[in-house]
Amino acid sequence: MTERSEAVGARRRVALMVTCLVDQLAPEVGVAVVRVLRRQGVQVDFPRAQTCCGQAAWNGGLADEARALAERAIEIFEPYEAVVVPSGSCAGMVHHGYEEIFRDDAAWLARARALAAKTHEFSQYVVSVLGLVDLGAARDGTCAYHPSCHATRLLGLGDEPRRLLEAVRGLRIATLARAEDCCGFGGAFCAKLPELSDAIVGAKVSHLAQSGADTVVSSDVGCLLNIQGACKHRGLPIEALHIAQVLEGRKGGAA
Amino acid sequence: MSGLGLHDAFLDRARHALGQEHLKQAVRRTTDRLRDGRAAASAEAGAFEAWRDALSEARRRAIGRLDVVLQAWQARAEARGVLVHHAVDAREACDIVVGIARAKGARLAAKGKSMLSEEIELNQALEAACVEALETDLGEWIIQLAGERPSHIILPVVHKPRGEIRELFERHGGEPLSDETRVLAGYARDRLRAEFLRAELGVTGCNMAIAETGSIALFSNEGNGRMVSTLPRTHVALMGVERIVETLADFAHLVRLLPRSATGQRVTTYVNVLSGPARPGELDGPEELHVVVVDAGRTAQLAERDYRDALACVRCGACLNACPVYSAVGGHAYGTVYPGPIGAVIEPLYARDDERRAELAEASSLCGACHEACPVRIPLHDMLVRLRQDNARRGRGGPTALALQRIAARAMAVPFVYDAAGRIARRAARLAAGGGQLGRWALGSAPVLRELLRRRALPDVPIRSFRELWDELEEER
Amino acid sequence: MEAQAFLARVSAALGGASAPWTPPDTRAAPSAPRRRVELLHLHAEFAAHLAKVGGTAELVPASNAAARAMELLGAGPRVHVGLELLPECVRAVVARGAAIGPDSDPLGWRAACAEAEWGVTDAVQLVAETGSTLLCANARRPRAASLLPRRHMVVAPLSRLVADLDEALTHLADAPSQWLLVTGPSRTSDIENDLTIGVHGPGVMHVLVVDEDEA
Ligand code: SF4
Numbered sequence: 001m002t003e004r005s006e007a008v009g010a011r012r013r014v015a016l017m018v019t020c021l022v023d024q025l026a027p028e029v030g031v032a033v034v035r036v037l038r039r040q041g042v043q044v045d046f047p048r049a050q051t052c053c054g055q056a057a058w059n060g061g062l063a064d065e066a067r068a069l070a071e072r073a074i075e076i077f078e079p080y081e082a083v084v085v086p087s088g089s090c091a092g093m094v095h096h097g098y099e100e101i102f103r104d105d106a107a108w109l110a111r112a113r114a115l116a117a118k119t120h121e122f123s124q125y126v127v128s129v130l131g132l133v134d135l136g137a138a139r140d141g142t143c144a145y146h147p148s149c150h151a152t153r154l155l156g157l158g159d160e161p162r163r164l165l166e167a168v169r170g171l172r173i174a175t176l177a178r179a180e181d182c183c184g185f186g187g188a189f190c191a192k193l194p195e196l197s198d199a200i201v202g203a204k205v206s207h208l209a210q211s212g213a214d215t216v217v218s219s220d221v222g223c224l225l226n227i228q229g230a231c232k233h234r235g236l237p238i239e240a241l242h243i244a245q246v247l248e249g250r251k252g253g254a255a
Numbered sequence: 256m257s258g259l260g261l262h263d264a265f266l267d268r269a270r271h272a273l274g275q276e277h278l279k280q281a282v283r284r285t286t287d288r289l290r291d292g293r294a295a296a297s298a299e300a301g302a303f304e305a306w307r308d309a310l311s312e313a314r315r316r317a318i319g320r321l322d323v324v325l326q327a328w329q330a331r332a333e334a335r336g337v338l339v340h341h342a343v344d345a346r347e348a349c350d351i352v353v354g355i356a357r358a359k360g361a362r363l364a365a366k367g368k369s370m371l372s373e374e375i376e377l378n379q380a381l382e383a384a385c386v387e388a389l390e391t392d393l394g395e396w397i398i399q400l401a402g403e404r405p406s407h408i409i410l411p412v413v414h415k416p417r418g419e420i421r422e423l424f425e426r427h428g429g430e431p432l433s434d435e436t437r438v439l440a441g442y443a444r445d446r447l448r449a450e451f452l453r454a455e456l457g458v459t460g461c462n463m464a465i466a467e468t469g470s471i472a473l474f475s476n477e478g479n480g481r482m483v484s485t486l487p488r489t490h491v492a493l494m495g496v497e498r499i500v501e502t503l504a505d506f507a508h509l510v511r512l513l514p515r516s517a518t519g520q521r522v523t524t525y526v527n528v529l530s531g532p533a534r535p536g537e538l539d540g541p542e543e544l545h546v547v548v549v550d551a552g553r554t555a556q557l558a559e560r561d562y563r564d565a566l567a568c569v570r571c572g573a574c575l576n577a578c579p580v581y582s583a584v585g586g587h588a589y590g591t592v593y594p595g596p597i598g599a600v601i602e603p604l605y606a607r608d609d610e611r612r613a614e615l616a617e618a619s620s621l622c623g624a625c626h627e628a629c630p631v632r633i634p635l636h637d638m639l640v641r642l643r644q645d646n647a648r649r650g651r652g653g654p655t656a657l658a659l660q661r662i663a664a665r666a667m668a669v670p671f672v673y674d675a676a677g678r679i680a681r682r683a684a685r686l687a688a689g690g691g692q693l694g695r696w697a698l699g700s701a702p703v704l705r706e707l708l709r710r711r712a713l714p715d716v717p718i719r720s721f722r723e724l725w726d727e728l729e730e731e732r
Numbered sequence: 733m734e735a736q737a738f739l740a741r742v743s744a745a746l747g748g749a750s751a752p753w754t755p756p757d758t759r760a761a762p763s764a765p766r767r768r769v770e771l772l773h774l775h776a777e778f779a780a781h782l783a784k785v786g787g788t789a790e791l792v793p794a795s796n797a798a799a800r801a802m803e804l805l806g807a808g809p810r811v812h813v814g815l816e817l818l819p820e821c822v823r824a825v826v827a828r829g830a831a832i833g834p835d836s837d838p839l840g841w842r843a844a845c846a847e848a849e850w851g852v853t854d855a856v857q858l859v860a861e862t863g864s865t866l867l868c869a870n871a872r873r874p875r876a877a878s879l880l881p882r883r884h885m886v887v888a889p890l891s892r893l894v895a896d897l898d899e900a901l902t903h904l905a906d907a908p909s910q911w912l913l914v915t916g917p918s919r920t921s922d923i924e925n926d927l928t929i930g931v932h933g934p935g936v937m938h939v940l941v942v943d944e945d946e947a
Contacts, residue, residue: 018721018722020667020673023677023720023722024677024680024681024720024721025681025714025716025717026714026717027717027719027720027723027724028717030724031724031728034728035731038731038732046722046725048670048722048725049670050670051667051668051669051670051673052667054664054667056664056667057660057664057667058640059621059640059643060643060647060660060664061616061640061642061643061644061646061647062644062647062660062664063644063647065661065664065665065667065668066664068665068668069664069668072668100637100640149620149621149622149623149624150622150623153622153623153624153626153627180624181624182579182620182622182624184579184620185620186619186620186621186622187621189617189619189620189621190620190707191706191707192617193266193269193617193618194706194707194709194710195266195269195270195273195706195710196266196269196273196580196584196618197620197707197710198710198711199273199279199583199584200579200580200583200620203283203579203583225714226711228714229711229712229713229714230710230711230712232711232712233710233711233712281924284925285925288925319746319750320746320750320751321742321746321750322739322742322743322746322749322750323749323750323751323752323753324753325739325742326739326753327753327755329735331907335907335909339735341733341734341735341738342733343733343738343741347733391932392922393920393922393923394920394922397922410921410922410925411922412922412923413925416924417923417924417926436923436924436926436928437928439923440920440928440930440931443931444930444931444932447932448846448932452842466753466755467755467756467758467905468904468905468907469907470907476918476919476920476921477918477919477920477931477932477933478879478918478931478932478934479931479932481875481879481912481932481933482879482932485875485876485879485910486842486876496742501753502755502756503758503901503902503904503905504756504898504901506901507898507901510862510897510913511897518921520785521781521784521785521861521862521863521915522862522863522864522913522915523915524785524914524915524916524917524918524919524933525912525913525914525915525918525933526864526912526913527910527912528904528910528911528912529909529910530907530908530909530910530911531907531909532909533869533909534870534871534909535871536871537869537870537871537874537909538834538836538838538841538871538874538876539838539841539842539874539875539876540869540874540875540909540910548738550738550741554741554742554745555745557745557746558744558745558746558747
C-alpha cells in the first residue's frame with residue numbers, strides 16, 4: 001500500500017503556500033499538510049520569504065498594499081512547478097482575486113494566471129493532481145464538513161474534500177443542514193461587526209449541534225477558528241479540524 | 256467604539272434588529288423559504304444555468320448600447336400612443352407624475368408595487384399636491400398603514416407578525432377581525448376593490464421594457480397591478496432607465512428566471528405586457544399611458560466600469576435571501592430603500608457623497624452567496640470590495656483605523672517585521688488567555704477585538720509559528 | 733428633461749453614441765400544425781403545471797363542451813369576450829342568461845364585470861411549459877373579463893397549445909395594447925409567508941380545453 005502510493009507522488013515537488021493564518025495561528029495544519037504529502041512521496045518546499053497573499057488587504061479596500069503583496073507572492077512562488085495551499089480562501093485569492101488586482105496590467109496578469117494554473121488547494125491537489133482518494137487514514141467518530149464560501153464560490157472546489165473524508169476508515173460523515181451557508185468569519189468582518197458575525201455563526205453552530213457530529217472539518221482555518229471559538233463559547237464540545245489533520249490520522253481518535 | 260470606523264449607523268440598526276426575536280425569526284423563515292424555493296426551481300429546470308447565461312448576456316447587451324435601445328423602444332412606444340417622459344432625478348420624476356395628476360384632476364392615485372416609487376418618494380410628493388396615494392399591493396398597503404418602509408424588495412412586510420397586521424386593519428376599518436390570513440387578505444380585497452374603481456390615476460413600476468415592441472411589462476401575483484393599469488383612465492408607469500431588454504426572445508428568459516429566482520415559482524400568476532393605451536373600439540384599459548423614464552443616478556453608474564454590470568439587476572431579491580447578513584438582520588438595518596447585497600452596491604452609487612450609504616460596503620462577509628444566487632450573475636462581492644477601495648481612497652473609515660490597516664498590510668510585505676509582529680501578538684494573546692495583566696491590556700487596547708472576544712472563546716494560540724517549526728519538520732524527512 | 737438631452741447623457745456615459753439598433757428578424761419559420769397526439773401530450777403538461785399553482789384544466793370533447801360549461805357556469809351573473817372568439821360549441825351556453833358581452837357601454841361593462849361570478853374568455857395560446865394562458869386585449873377582448881369577476885374560465889381549442897414561452901412569444905411581435913400570461917388564481921404570500929388564493933384577481937381559474945377532433 002505504502003509503496004504503491006509513494007510512487008504516485010514520487011518525483012513531484014511542490015511549494016507550500018502556508019498562509020499567514022496557518023503560519024501564525026494553526027501551524028499544526030501546515031505540519032499535517034507536509035506530512036500527508038510526504039507520505040505520498042511528494043517533496044515539499046517552504047519558501048521562507050512568503051508572508052501573506054494579500055487577501056486581507058484587498059478585502060479591506062487597500063488596493064495598492066494588496067497589489068504589492070500579490071506581486072511578492074507571485075515572485076516567490078512562480079519558480080515552483082506546483083503550489084499547494086491549505087486554504088480554499090487563499091487559493092481562491094490567487095485564482096480570482098489576482099484576476100481582479102491585475103485586470104489592467106497584461107504582463108502581471110499573465111504571470112498571475114500562470115501561477116493560478118499551478119496553484120491548488122490541498123484537497124484539490126491530492127484528488128485532482130495526485131489522483132488519490134484513499135490515503136489510508138483512519139479516525140473514529142462523526143464529522144460534519146463545512147465547505148468554506150471562498151473554496152466553493154471563488155475557487156470552485158467541488159466534492160474533493162468529501163471524497164477524501166469518505167475514504168477515511170471509521171469516520172462517519174454527518175449531514176450538515178445548510179452546509180453551504182457562511183460561518184460569519186469573513187476576515188475583518190467578524191471584528192468589525194462582531195454581533196452580526198455572532199448571529200451568523202450561531203446558525204452554523206446550531207446546525208452543527210443538530211448534525212450529531214463531534215468534529216467539524218473544513219479546508220479553511222479562518223472558518224475553523226471562528227466556528228471553534230463560537231462552539232467553545234457556547235459550551236458545545238465540537239472539535240474543529242482542517243482536512244489535512246484528519247487525513248494525517250492513522251489510528252482512531254484525534255490526529 | 257468603532258466597528259466600521261465609519262458612521263456605525265448600520266451597526267446600530269443591526270444591533271437593534273438582533274435584539275428583536277420575532278423579527279429575526281420572521282426574516283430567517285422567509286429567506287429560507289424563498290431560497291429553498293429558488294433551489295428547487297433551479298434543480299427542476301434542466302436548462303437553468305443556460306437561461307442564466309442567456310439573460311445575463313441579454314441584459315448586458317441592452318445596457319451596453321442603452322442609448323439606441325431606449326431610442327428604439329421609445330419610437331415604437333410612441334407609435335402606439337404611449338406618452339414618454341424623462342426625469343434625471345427623483346425630483347423631476349415626482350414633478351412629472353404630479354403634473355399628470357393635476358392635469359387629470361385626480362384626487363386618488365391607486366398604486367401597484369414599485370420600488371422606484373419608494374426610491375423617489377412619490378407618495379409624499381403626491382400627498383403634498385393633495386392627491387391621495389394608495390398602495391394596493393397587500394404588503395405595500397400594510398406598510399403604508401403602518402407608516403413604515405418595505406424591508407424586502409419583493410416581500411415588503413416579512414418583518415411584520417400577523418397580529419400587528421390585524422391591529423392595523425382593525426384600526427383602519429373600525430371592526431374586529433381574526434388573525435387568519437384568509438380573513439386579513441379578504442379585508443384588503445374588499446376595501447381596495449372600491450378604491451380601484453374610484454381612482455382616476457393608476458401608478459405602477461415597470462419590471463422590464465421591451466424595445467422590439469415598445470412595451471412595458473409588470474409581473475405580479477395578486478392582480479392589483481392589473482387593476483391599476485386597467486381601471487383608472489390614466490396609467491403612469493415609472494421605469495428605471497436601465498430596465499430594458501431588446502427583444503421578446505430576451506424577455507422570454509426573464510419570464511423564466513425572475514419568478515424562479517424570486518420565489519421559486521415557474522412563472523408569476525400574471526405577466527402583464529402593455530404596449531400603449533386602449534385602442535379605438537376597446538371597451539376598457541386606460542385612455543392614456545404615460546411612461547416616466549427615471550435616471551436618478553443610474554447613468555452615472557453606467558459610466559463607472561466597475562459597477563456598470565449592476566445595472567443588469569432584475570430586482571428579484573435572490574441576493575437578499577442568500578445573504579447571511581440580510582438573513583440575520585432584515586432590510587431595515589440597511590437604512591436604505593434597497594437592502595441586501597444589491598442595496599449595499601447600488602445605494603452608495605446612487606449618492607456618491609453619502610457617507611452613511613458608503614459604509615454599507617462593509618455589511619458583508621464577502622461570502623459570494625449573492626453572486627451565486629443572482630440570475631444575471633452580477634459579481635456583487637467584487638463590487639463591494641471595489642466600493643471599499645473607493646472608501647479607503649476617500650479616507651473614509653477613520654484616519655487612524657485606515658492608517659493602522661495600511662501599516663499592517665505594509666508590514667506583511669517585510670518578512671522579518673511580519674515575523675516579529677506575529678511573535679509579539681501571539682505572546683500577548685497567550686498571556687491574555689492565561690489571565691495575565693499585560694496580555695489583557697494588549698488585547699483590550701484593540702477595542703475591535705474586545706467586542707469579538709466577548710462572543711468567541713480564544714483559540715489556543717501556538718507558541719511557535721509554522722516557519723519556526725519548519726527546520727524540525729525538515730529533519731523528519 | 734428633453735428626450736434628446738436625456739439620451740445624450742446616456743450616450744456620454746457609454747463613452748459615445750452606439751451604432752444604430754436593428755430590430756430582430758421576427759418572421760417565424762412556417763411550422764406544420766401539430767399532430768393530435770403531440771397536442772394531447774402538451775395538454776397533459778399544461779394541465780399539470782397549472783394544477784401546481786391552483787388552477788385547473790380539463791380536456792372535453794366538443795360534443796360535451798356545452799354541457800360541461802353549463803354545469804360550471806351555473807346561473808350566476810357572468811361576462812364574456814366576443815362570442816365569435818370562443819369555440820362554436822360553447823357559444824350558445826356562454827351567451828345564455830344575464831351575461832353582458834363586450835358590446836356594452838364602458839361603465840356598464842365594468843360594473844357587470846365587478847358583479848360577475850364568472851368571466852369567460854378565450855386564450856390566444858396555451859403554454860405547456862408553464863401552464864399559462866396567453867390572453868390578448870383588443871376590441872373583441874376587453875381586459876376586465878379576466879380580472880374583476882370572482883372566477884375566470886378560459887375556453888380554447890386543443891390546437892392552441894404551444895410547447896414553450898419562446899413559441900408563444902413569437903406571436904406577439906405585433907404588440908396588442910395588452911398581452912397577458914395568466915397562470916392560476918390570484919395569490920399572495922405577503923402575510924407571514926402564508927399562501928392565500930384570490931386576493932385581487934379571480935380566486936378560481938378553470939381552463940376548458942375543447943377537443944374538436946375527437947373521433
Ligand atoms: S442583484 Fe441579482 S440577485 Fe440581487 S436582486 Fe438584482 S438580479 Fe436579483
